Amino acid sequence: MSDASARVADSTGNWVDTHAPLWLRPYLRLSRLDRPIGSWLLLLPCWWSAALAAGVAHDLSQLPLTIALFFLGAFAMRGAGCTWNDITDRDLDARVERTRSRPIPAGQVSVRQALIFLAAQALVGLLVLLQFNRFAVITGIASLLVVAIYPFMKRITYWPQVVLGLAFSWGALMGFAVILQRIDATALLLYAGSIAWVIGYDTIYAHQDAEDDALIGVKSTARLFGTRTHEALVVFYGVAVVLIGTAFLLAGVHWPAWLGLAAFAVHLAWQISRLKIDDPLLCLRIFKSNRDAGLLLFAGLLIDAVMRI
Known part of the structure; x- marks a missing residue:
């Protein structure tokens, strides 16, 4: 198989395709380092909560290191989550045009190799987590159950995006756990607002596969909302802004x-x-633009935290 044919369908021309060693490329694709947008979307609620908690504490001393560790942890754990998703979805992926070129269904990586790579990424995430206080470590470990069950939700419910929201928004709790060593109403409102945001943007993402999903029986909010997607986005994005504002x-x-x-x-x-x-x-393109939306919010929170000092 040529490297061109080994590329994932919706990811070409990136640094993995052009500069990474050939033997390493399937593993980088497993961890989605050829498509880092998901890592950014996992990271942003972490950064929001860290900046907001630092502002509440009137203390920036932990913030720079926390931001850096969250960056490393988000990329490691998103990679681990995507690897787990590809292991569990390998048969479904082989039946969808956009995903059949992923490393496992394409035969570039065996399930055993993917499991070993999953363990390595999870170990990196654990090493990052262990740099925090005990409460934060327990809070971080608690997220693993949600991450583990997410890939199976699309088989049984039209709302898998809710479970994705629970997982991808967990960072909205982590900043408070790290800096304040507590999870209060402010953290929970930020978490709930982030969940609504995730449901919205992942509905947009899921519309890429709506036709194939219908053929193979995979469920999603994109299929559920259909032509009413714009109205649903008004609701979920509106709820996100209101809940975050309340926080x-x-x-x-x-x-x-x-x-x-x-x-x-x-x-x-x-x-x-x-x-x-x-x-x-x-x-x-619109799905990917949510990184910019999240960074705008983070910038405001970061400036606010600095001003409070």
């Missing part, structure tokens, strides 16, 4: 955080206005 009220944030939330809300509105669910490439 901000409890935390007593200042104007930079509110400005960041306003920019976040405008970006989400722009996504809804641009979306065409029958255009897979546009769905992918």
Whole structure:
């Protein structure tokens, strides 16, 4: 098999395809380092909560290291989660046009090799987690159950995006666990708002595969909402902004955080206005733009935390 034919269908021209050693490329694709957007989307709630908790504590001393460790941990654990997803979904992936070129169904990596690679990535994530306090370690380990069951949800419910939201938003709790050693109402509201955000953006992502999913019986909110997706996004993105704003009220944030939330809300509105669910490439571009939306919110929180000091 040529390397060109080994590339994942919706990921070409990236550094993995052009610069990584040939033997390493299937493993980098397993961990989605050729498509790091998911790692960013896992990371952003971690950064939001770290900045918000630092502002509440009026103490920035832990924030730089926490931001760096969250970056390493998010990339490691997203890679582990994607590897687990590819192991459990290998038969389904082989039946979907966009995913049949993934390393396991394409025969580039065996299930045994993928399991070993999964363990290695999880070990990196554990080493990062162990740098934090005991409460944060326990909080982080508790997320593994949600991560483990997520790949099976698309087989039994039209709402797998909710479970993905529970997993991908866990970082909204971790910042409070690390910096304040507690999870309070502010953290829970931030977590709930992030879940609503994830449901929205992953519905957009799932529209890429809606036709294939219908043929093989895979369920998703994209299939559930169908032509009502725009209305559903108004609800979920609106709920996300309201819940995050309520968390901000409890935390007593200042104007930079509110400005960041306003920019976040405008970006989400722009996504809804641009979306065409029958255009897979546009769905992918809009989905990826959520990194920018999340960074706008983080920037506001970071400036707010600095101002509080």
